[in-house]
Amino acid sequence: MIRVLVADDQALVRAALAALLNLEADIEVVAEAHSGNHAVQQAHQHQPDIALIDIDMPDGNGLDTTFRITTEIPHCRCIIVTTFGRPGYLRTALKAGASGFVIKDTPPEALADAIRKVHSGLRAIDPQLAEESLLVPDCPLTEREITICQLLLKGTDAKTIAKKLFITAGTVRNLFSSIITKTGTTNRYEAARIAHSYGWL
Template structure:
């Protein structure tokens, strides 16, 4: 039986390489590709793949948000996250969104093909080092609002701009930033963004 695949990555070169590698396997067939998270659900509904391989960082919807949408609209399609960014927070959030597996892009081709088969069988596949790191890192200490404020602060926007974007008062934004700095053990908001980003909490 052939396992039908969808590949989603915003880099065409990466999609092409994955397609070529997986296409060498006699039981795997790439039936669709997507270059953004927003295109994933449409492609899944149009092509009905058995397994969708999604990157995390894509324009529009990220891979984790796209995973939740795929599981909601096409529950017969299983999701395997294949990403450069092996961050503990990403793993936790991806599994919570309904992903069946999470591997990094430098996984050898034979192991990736095996991961696809196992996910298709209904098994869970997680990079073992990442699983261990996730247990050590624990869940994000940030509240939903603190996470939103830190995300908005990523580009270095002033407090006034963040407040306007999130429809909050400047004082509230400062309070959330201060709390996030304390919870991440950072010295300032730039460091807090960096720490949260590295753990995959944003």
């Protein structure tokens, strides 16, 4: 039996995935988790072969969680299962140690096949997303610029950004200019949207 952990902050999604996978003769869902930290705890406790990890979770997003699980429990291989089919996320997930990347609208039988493939030592990556990832450049933004883009997407103004990051208004303006240049856009809001669409944030 392939022992599987399902980590997703939405209870209905967790339950549906577990129910579908438990119908497979060679797959058993041995644990479920509702957050990043909970997923790591459950992985330590139940020692699954495969962990299905959502990206958008509280207390440690799926990418950080994947890194922790693959580092702390090397025999457990991680597959990202997410609605966020962005090429940048795929690259980051692979760097974090993920062995698979599957979109949530994937048919159940395809997800089961991905689990078997990864369990056998191979990778399982959505083919369209893999192709798109070849066209997206590596993230050119610094950590501070990424933080600023995230704040811009939340509607935070320049003055508030300066206060939050303990920097001057002039520094914020300079960082806006840098982000715009690096993304090849015309204003800071467009730059933040582009960064988000590439999966850099």
